[in-house]
Amino acid sequence: MEWLIGARYAxxxxxxxxxxxxxxxxxxIVEVGDFEKLKHKYPRYERIGGREYLLVPGFVNAxxxxxxxxxxxxxxxxxxxxxxxxxxxxxEAKLRPExxxxxxxxxxxxMVLNGVTCFLDMYFxxxxxxxxxxxxxxxAFLGVGVIDFPLPDAKTPKEALKNAEKLRxxxxxxxxxxxxxLTCSKETLEMCKEAAKGDVIHMHVSETEEEVERVxxxxxxxxxxxxxxxxxxxxxxxxxxxxxxxxxxxxxAERECSLVACPSAxxxxxxGRVVPVVDxxxxxxxxxxxxxxxxxxxxxxxxxxxxxxxxxxxxAWGAESLKAEQVLEFMTSTGAKALGLNAGEIxxxxxxxxxxxxxxxxxxxxxxxxxxxxxxASLASDVDCVFVKGELIVEGGKHKKLELEKVAGLVEKxxxxxx
Amino acid sequence: MEWLIGARYAxxxxxxxxxxxxxxxxxxIVEVGDFEKLKHKYPRYERIGGREYLLVPGFVNAxxxxxxxxxxxxxxxxxxxxxxxxxxxxxEAKLRPExxxxxxxxxxxxMVLNGVTCFLDMYFxxxxxxxxxxxxxxxAFLGVGVIDFPLPDAKTPKEALKNAEKLRxxxxxxxxxxxxxLTCSKETLEMCKEAAKGDVIHMHVSETEEEVERVxxxxxxxxxxxxxxxxxxxxxxxxxxxxxxxxxxxxxAERECSLVACPSAxxxxxxGRVVPVVDxxxxxxxxxxxxxxxxxxxxxxxxxxxxxxxxxxxxAWGAESLKAEQVLEFMTSTGAKALGLNAGEIxxxxxxxxxxxxxxxxxxxxxxxxxxxxxxASLASDVDCVFVKGELIVEGGKHKKLELEKVAGLVEKxxxxxx
Numbered sequence: 001m002e003w004l005i006g007a008r009y010a011x012x013x014x015x016x017x018x019x020x021x022x023x024x025x026x027x028x029i030v031e032v033g034d035f036e037k038l039k040h041k042y043p044r045y046e047r048i049g050g051r052e053y054l055l056v057p058g059f060v061n062a063x064x065x066x067x068x069x070x071x072x073x074x075x076x077x078x079x080x081x082x083x084x085x086x087x088x089x090x091x092e093a094k095l096r097p098e099x100x101x102x103x104x105x106x107x108x109x110x111m112v113l114n115g116v117t118c119f120l121d122m123y124f125x126x127x128x129x130x131x132x133x134x135x136x137x138x139x140a141f142l143g144v145g146v147i148d149f150p151l152p153d154a155k156t157p158k159e160a161l162k163n164a165e166k167l168r169x170x171x172x173x174x175x176x177x178x179x180x181x182l183t184c185s186k187e188t189l190e191m192c193k194e195a196a197k198g199d200v201i202h203m204h205v206s207e208t209e210e211e212v213e214r215v216x217x218x219x220x221x222x223x224x225x226x227x228x229x230x231x232x233x234x235x236x237x238x239x240x241x242x243x244x245x246x247x248x249x250x251x252x253a254e255r256e257c258s259l260v261a262c263p264s265a266x267x268x269x270x271x272g273r274v275v276p277v278v279d280x281x282x283x284x285x286x287x288x289x290x291x292x293x294x295x296x297x298x299x300x301x302x303x304x305x306x307x308x309x310x311x312x313x314x315x316a317w318g319a320e321s322l323k324a325e326q327v328l329e330f331m332t333s334t335g336a337k338a339l340g341l342n343a344g345e346i347x348x349x350x351x352x353x354x355x356x357x358x359x360x361x362x363x364x365x366x367x368x369x370x371x372x373x374x375x376x377a378s379l380a381s382d383v384d385c386v387f388v389k390g391e392l393i394v395e396g397g398k399h400k401k402l403e404l405e406k407v408a409g410l411v412e413k414x415x416x417x418x419x
Numbered sequence: 420m421e422w423l424i425g426a427r428y429a430x431x432x433x434x435x436x437x438x439x440x441x442x443x444x445x446x447x448i449v450e451v452g453d454f455e456k457l458k459h460k461y462p463r464y465e466r467i468g469g470r471e472y473l474l475v476p477g478f479v480n481a482x483x484x485x486x487x488x489x490x491x492x493x494x495x496x497x498x499x500x501x502x503x504x505x506x507x508x509x510x511e512a513k514l515r516p517e518x519x520x521x522x523x524x525x526x527x528x529x530m531v532l533n534g535v536t537c538f539l540d541m542y543f544x545x546x547x548x549x550x551x552x553x554x555x556x557x558x559a560f561l562g563v564g565v566i567d568f569p570l571p572d573a574k575t576p577k578e579a580l581k582n583a584e585k586l587r588x589x590x591x592x593x594x595x596x597x598x599x600x601l602t603c604s605k606e607t608l609e610m611c612k613e614a615a616k617g618d619v620i621h622m623h624v625s626e627t628e629e630e631v632e633r634v635x636x637x638x639x640x641x642x643x644x645x646x647x648x649x650x651x652x653x654x655x656x657x658x659x660x661x662x663x664x665x666x667x668x669x670x671x672a673e674r675e676c677s678l679v680a681c682p683s684a685x686x687x688x689x690x691g692r693v694v695p696v697v698d699x700x701x702x703x704x705x706x707x708x709x710x711x712x713x714x715x716x717x718x719x720x721x722x723x724x725x726x727x728x729x730x731x732x733x734x735a736w737g738a739e740s741l742k743a744e745q746v747l748e749f750m751t752s753t754g755a756k757a758l759g760l761n762a763g764e765i766x767x768x769x770x771x772x773x774x775x776x777x778x779x780x781x782x783x784x785x786x787x788x789x790x791x792x793x794x795x796a797s798l799a800s801d802v803d804c805v806f807v808k809g810e811l812i813v814e815g816g817k818h819k820k821l822e823l824e825k826v827a828g829l830v831e832k833x834x835x836x837x838x
Contacts, residue, residue, distance in 0.1 A: 072784075073791035079738040110781040267734035268795075298795040299782055308730070315686035319498040362529040363718055363799075365491075365827045366834045372492035376687075376717040380782075381800035408784045415785045 001390065002026075004045040006035040007055035007356065009370040012346040013328040016370065020055060024352040027390035032346055048385060048392070052360040054370050056328070057344050058117025058353030058386065059302040060335025063202075063239035063260040063290025065123045066132075067100040069107035070414055071295035080208060080269045080296075088295060091418045095152055099418065100125040102410035104132035107300055109399060109407055112138045114301045114380040117353035117388045120237060120290075120339060122177040122202055124151040126163070130172045136402060137393040139353070141339055142167060143177035143202040146192055148185055157188045161195045175237075177202040181215045181223055186230070193232050200339060203227075205238040208271055212243045224248035224257075233257045237338050239290060242271045249276070249283050258286040258338035261330070263308040264299070265292035274312050278321045288335040289327075301380045302331050310375060324375035356385040358397075420809065421445075423464040425454040426474035426775065428789040431765040432747040435789065439474060443771040446809035451765055467804060467811070471779040473789050475747070476763050477536025477772030477805065478721040479754025482621075482658040482679040482709025484542045485551075486519040488526035489833055490714035499627060499688045499715075507714060510837045514571055518837065519544040521829035523551035526719055528818060528826055531557045533720045533799040536772035536807045539656060539709075539758060541596040541621055543570045545582070549591045555821060556812040558772070560758055561586060562596035562621040565611055567604055576607045580614045594656075596621040600634045600642055605649070612651050619758060622646075624657040627690055631662045643667035652676045656757050658709060661690045668695070668702050677705040677757035680749070682727040683718070684711035696728060697736045700745065707754040708746075720799045721750050729794060743794035775804040777816075 003024040010020035010032075021035035023042055031038065039047075049055065068088075075087035100123070111119060121129050122143035133140035144164035146157045154160035161176070168174040176196040178184045180203060184192070192201065206212050206223045219226045222245055227233050233255040241259040244252070252259065261275040280287050289305045291297050306327045313322035336344025343353040359367060363377045386394035393400060422443040429439035429451075440454035442461055450457065458466075468474065487507075494506035519542070530538060540548050541562035552559035563583040565576045573579035580595070587593045595615040597603045599622065603611070611620065625631050625642045638645045641664055646652050652674040660678040663671070671678065680694040699706050708724045710716050725746045732741035755763025762772040778786060782796045805813035812819060 070785065072782075072796060073787040076788075076791050076795065077733075077739050077742055083738070106781055106784055113781060264730060267730035268738070270733050270738040272734060294796075298791070301782075311683060311686035311727070314496075314689050315691060319502070319687070319689040320496050323496055360823065362525055362532060362823055362826070363720075365525055365823070366489065366830050368492040368834075369495075372495050372717070376495060377491060377713075379798050379800050381798050404779065404781055404784070407781070411785050415787075 002045045003390065004038055004042050004047050005055060005354065005356070006047065006049040007053040008051045008359065010055040010346055011328060011371055011374070013057060013325070013332050022055060022346060022354065024387070024390045027352055029346065029348055029350050029352050032348060049356050052358060053384065054357040054359055054374065055346065056355050056357065056374070057332040057346055058355050058388065059115045059331045060288060060339065060344060061111060061116045061119040061291055061300065061302050062237060062258070062288040062335045062338055063262055063292060064107070064119050064121055064300060065293035066107035066119065066121050066129055067103035067123050067125070068293030068295045069110065069300065070099060070103035070411060070418070071293070072298045074295060076268070076298070083269065083296070094418050095125070097125045097128050099414040101128035101132055102407070102414045104129040105135065105407050106411050107294060108133050108136035108138050109402055109404070111300045112136055112386055112393055113383060113397070113399065114303065115355040115383040115386060116300065116302055117355070117386060118336070118339065118341060118343065120175060120202055124153045127167055127172070130167065136399070137388055137391060139388060141173050141175045141200070143175045145177050145179055146188060147179040147183045148188055149183070157184070157191060161191060164195060175200050175202045180204040180207070180211070181226060182211060182218070189230055189232065193230065198235070200235045200237055201232060202237045203239065205241055206243045207240040209243050222248055224251055240266065241275050242266055242273055244275065246279060249280055249285055253283040253285040258288055258334070260288050260290040261309050262290045262292040263305055263312050265296040267308070267312070269296055273316070274309065277309060277313055278317045281326065286334050286338060287330050288338050289330045303374070303378060303380050306331050306375050324371045327375055328371055352387050352390040354387040355383055357382050358384040421464045422809065423457055423461050423466050424474060424773065424775070425466065425468040426472040427470045427778065429474040429765055430747060430790055432476060432744070432751045441474060441765060441773065443806070443809045446771055448765065448767055448769050448771050451767060468775050471777060472803065473776040473778050473793065474765065475774050475776065475793070476751040476765055477774050477807065478534045478750045479707060479758065479763060480530060480535045480538040480710055480719065480721050481656060481677070481707040481754045481757055482681055482711060483526070483538050483540055483719060484712035485526035485538065485540050485548055486522035486542050486544065487712030487714045488529065488719065489518060489522035489830060489837070490712070491717045493714060495687070495717070502688065502715070513837050514544070516544045516547050518833040520547035520551055521826070521833045523548040524554060524826050525830050526713060527552050527555035527557050528821055528823070530719045531555055531805055531812055532802060532816070532818065533722065534774040534802040534805060535719065535721055536774070536805060537755070537758065537760060537762065539594060539621055543572045546586055546591070549586065555818070556807055556810060558807060560592050560594045560619070562594045564596050564598055565607060566598040566602045567607055568602070576603070576610060580610060583614060594619050594621045599623040599626070599630070600645060601630060601637070608649055608651065612649065617654070619654045619656055620651060621656045622658065624660055625662045626659040628662050641667055643670055659685065660694050661685055661692055663694065665698060668699055668704055672702040672704040677707050677753070679707050679709040680728050681709045681711040682724055682731050684715040686731070688715055692735070693728065693731050696732055697740045705753050705757060706749050707757050708749045722793070722797060722799050725750050725794050743790045746794055747790055771806050771809040773806040774802055776801050777803040
């Protein structure tokens with residue numbers, strides 16, 4: 001389908017365009033310019049948007065466990081280890097593929113309604129996540145979890161890697177995802193590196209202070225130096241990186257490695273801080289944003305994570321330390337770069353993952369700066385239209401095909417079975 | 420009008436009711452019970468709500484400057500003093516009554532759409548705020564600002580207090596609001612105390628660390644001890660109280676004094692922390708929630724402040740330190756208590772300030788605990804119906820009378836004039 005999208009403002013994200021027009025052909029942005037001019041050049045293209053809209057690139061959720069949307073609100077008041085041991089693991093032990101499908105379907109639906117067009121996952125039964133994402137129409141990078149314990153779909157790391165290979169052969173976009181430096185042996189990590197074949201690797205790194213101390217005792221050096229030694233830093237997407245040191249930040253900045261700040265989850269699970277984003281930017285490291293699973297957030301809303309990291313940074317490092325414009329890049333272009341995705345920007349040649357935000361709301365008034373209103377004042381429900389690869393998935397804030405009722409029914413069934 | 424409101428869950432806030440029915444006559448809750456039973460007892464009452472709804476008391480925004488909604492997004496990246504000096508004061512100097520009216524109308528509309536049924540303000544031209552609140556149908560406690568500098572509507576503190584008296588005589592609910600211990604002399608504070616006649620007083624206290632140090636130098640003791648000496652602690656609603664000490668918390672807990680946490684504004688303006696809520700609860704002090712002005716937030720959304728204080732507290736003081744149920748009380752019953760308002764609870768005899776939340780959303784699924792979903796996962800846009808004193812002000816997420824277009828037009832005019 002061919003589109004001419006119009007918007008009062010567009011944030012590319014680096015530049016602010018006014019009265020913007022964006023032309024999409026076969027899923028790709030072919031021209032960006034003045035709407036009035038493009039109207040005459042492409043008179044027959046399907047028009048959408050208008051003067052009450054802001055156009056931004058689709059948001060990238062660079063770390064989640066989407067099937068865990070099943071566990072939203074399960075025992076909120078526990079720190080990470082107790083929460084995992086007492087609330088999550090007993091339920092996870094009972095998970096069947098159809099439960100993961102239900103949780104993933106719900107999570108994907110929530111995400112795309114929130115303007116997320118692409119996510120990087122990490123879990124098991126990833127084929128179910130892939131199927132759910134396809135049904136919803138969102139891009140999924142299926143992080144096949146690898147860990148030195150039996151998983152519901154893989155008794156050994158080797159089996160998990162075989163599953164990954166099978167999934168890849170079926171045409172899914174697979175990302176090898178060793179769980180962490182403490183839950184994977186050196187041998188497992190080496191197998192993962194080999195299986196990744198130079199592609200993106202996804203991993204929890206330096207999530208808690210305790211984890212960092214234990215890694216130091218095990219390996220005699222901090223986590224990111226261990227990963228450097230293992231040759232795993234290039235193309236690593238490191239979730240959390242809460243307790244990364246300045247020395248590690250400098251190292252990370254030299255590699256093609258990305259850090260995923262998950263501020264809501266880090267705060268809720270009491271990690272004591274979030275990625276030191278300001279230091280990270282100072283040395284030139286890539287920072288993207290993730291929601292983590294809905295079990296520990298409890299939303300899958302990258303806009304909210306953007307607000308959260310801004311408030312956290314301003315409080316911790318000063319009111320001038322981080323700006324809305326920078327965070328919009330975390331949410332879009334930097335996230336896309338981390339995944340090697342040809343999207344995340346409003347630019348000729350990029351694939352058309354785009355979001356129209358309806359600014360015709362009291363909380364968008366007045367509008368001194370659309371980027372400020374987007375990050376500080378908007379709600380996920382302001383997301384009106386969402387395109388993935390040029391296909392209109394969400395219109396008027398509603399998914400064009402999927403009914404919540406059906407999804408909620410599947411989730412309820414899974415919830416009852418896991419109770 | 421007589422209502423029978425039905426809801427899958429109601430949070431009173433202390434208790435969770437299932438399949439709840441609430442009967443409202445002439446603005447007052449007359450019965451709370453099982454919906455099916457009440458249906459037979461009150462067959463002719465107008466029914467609203469249903470199984471997809473959660474019913475909660477209306478939210479109380481215990482600190483704002485609602486006319487400042489005009490300044491949403493004006494220079495976000497400045498610390499408090501620079502922001503005031505460089506961004507706010509030059510605009511405020513040009514404010515006319517009609518500008519304050521426009522800003523207040525917008526802010527009141529935003530608030531009521533977010534489930535806020537009552538707010539405590541602090542500014543000048545408060546009659547304009549009162550008029551706007553009346554038009555919107557929200558309860559306003561008009562905090563008439565008193566400060567030792569000329570204000571647009573009062574050259575001296577005496578004149579401000581005269582304005583307050585005039586407003587009160589016109590039937591408005593007025594709250595004497597000395598600006599702070601540094602911007603009001605002892606004499607001004609004593610005049611304010613006298614003018615309040617034992618009623619609620621509203622004041623910024625211990626907002627920044629620097630302010631506390633300056634108060635200590637000026638008075639030889641910390642701010643809340645100064646207020647105790649002045650006899651102003653009883654019925655004080657102290658906005659921010661960011662840097663309150665443990666000794667002051669113990670004192671505050673002995674008085675009928677309330678602290679208003681404004682977490683988003685405190686973080687955005689880099690105060691370095693928020694009210695130590697956990698210590699405050701441990702000694703039994705009243706904690707309520709406020710948004711502060713939209714200039715420094717940039718939302719007027721008490722639900723979001725609830726989430727923010729939870730995440731902040733968990734990160735700072737542990738995952739078990741603060742619970743959603745406690746924060747719901749801050750937002751409702753404690754806020755009402757601070758203002759001496761016979762509302763904030765779903766209980767026979769309370770005035771019917773009530774909010775129906777639509778849970779039929781992906782981010783509300785699954786629902787292990789409605790209070791958890793409300794605080795961690797919901798959006799202000801889930802607010803579906805809002806009653807103030809039994810009058811239905813918002814239905815289906817829309818204000819029943821007011822058009823945004825009209826309000827936005829007034830705001831745009833003010834914005835252009837102040838540019």
